[in-house]
Amino acid sequence: MFLSTGPTARASAKRSVSASASVPFRARRVTQLLLGLILYGVGVAVVVVAGLGVDPWTVLAEGLALRTGIGLGWITNIIGLAVLALWIPLRQKPGIGTIANILVVGTALQFALPLVPAPENLLQSSALLLGGVALVGLAGGLYIGARFGPGPRDGLMTGISARWGWPLWVARTAVEVTVLAIGWTLGGTVGVGTLVYALAIGPASHAALRLFDTQRRPTRRATPVARG
Template identity: 50%
Template sequence: MSWIFFRRAAQLLAGLFCYGFSIGMMIRAGLGVSPWDVLGQGTSLQTGIAFGLVTNLIGLAVLLLWIPLRQKPGPGTVLNVLLVGPSAEVGLAVVSEPSGIWGQILLFTAGLVLLAVATGLYIGARMGPGPRDGAVRTGIEVSVLAAGWALGGTVGLGTVAFALLIGPMVNRTMPFFHIPVRTASAP
């Protein structure tokens, strides 16, 4: 195996860890989170199951929905399902809730920036998208958001900021972390 494979694997793992950790940061900020995390929070509140495990279970459920679509997951897709939840729990364990609105805004902003970088890392590794990355996003995420809010998940200005900013931010980070495909040249 070449060093490029190891670089891709390391970049994927770093991206997935940072992705989950950033979710923990945004939850601790208390200003609202992404639609999928609102669903995870609400489900966790209603069931008593830890947020990280709920995140893994939701990722697995979404991945199973790929079967009828005949969409094939990559190793990064499977690792996303397994690793984002535990790394979110690490973030929740080590990041404390800030005092005051400016602390909340700073923590949320840092979490959002880290999430954009993390997304660029794991998608740029080209080992498969996350299970939630492939679907018709807007309609599904509005439904997920409504369900999570009904279950008690946190919806707020952070949720709006996430919806408006994450796309443009990820569009900036993905080219930076993209590992190009090398093809064999024809004789």
């Protein structure tokens, strides 16, 4: 009996190797997604404790938390679920990352809040603000780079843009200004931190994404090396 070494056998072998290689790659993506979402919640907690102002969606969450007595992290999860419901008329399809975002970010925020030490002066508040924004930027690059689907808020903005033909920046600005206004009216914290967040989060996330984008696979010419 002879072993087949023709094109069919070689193609089958390649598929087998490819399938085997995809398992650790997928595991890496899932790990990166969860790590990014947890760090995102922790970063938001740091910005909240800094007390200098938070991002528009957290302003809304703070306002609702004050009015309802529900924890800030749990309210964040509830908002994410409500925003996901708005995807239905926009014909958006959630991914695994979308669902994980709703479940993990607010939960991490809720548990991290009491662990972040309160600042004693403006210098410490400023350090917390900058550190929190940097952490959120890093986290954004991690979970976006995992490529498991957008978060519910990002999906809302891209859905509005696609459905109504608005430029993405117009959709984002309209949604975030509306959310900020409602949150501020309800008692959420708006301040210099809100502006710092708005200006810095894009570049920070972009820089992190360049490092953690899982679509940038190594070339086949490189010799596989085990890395710790």
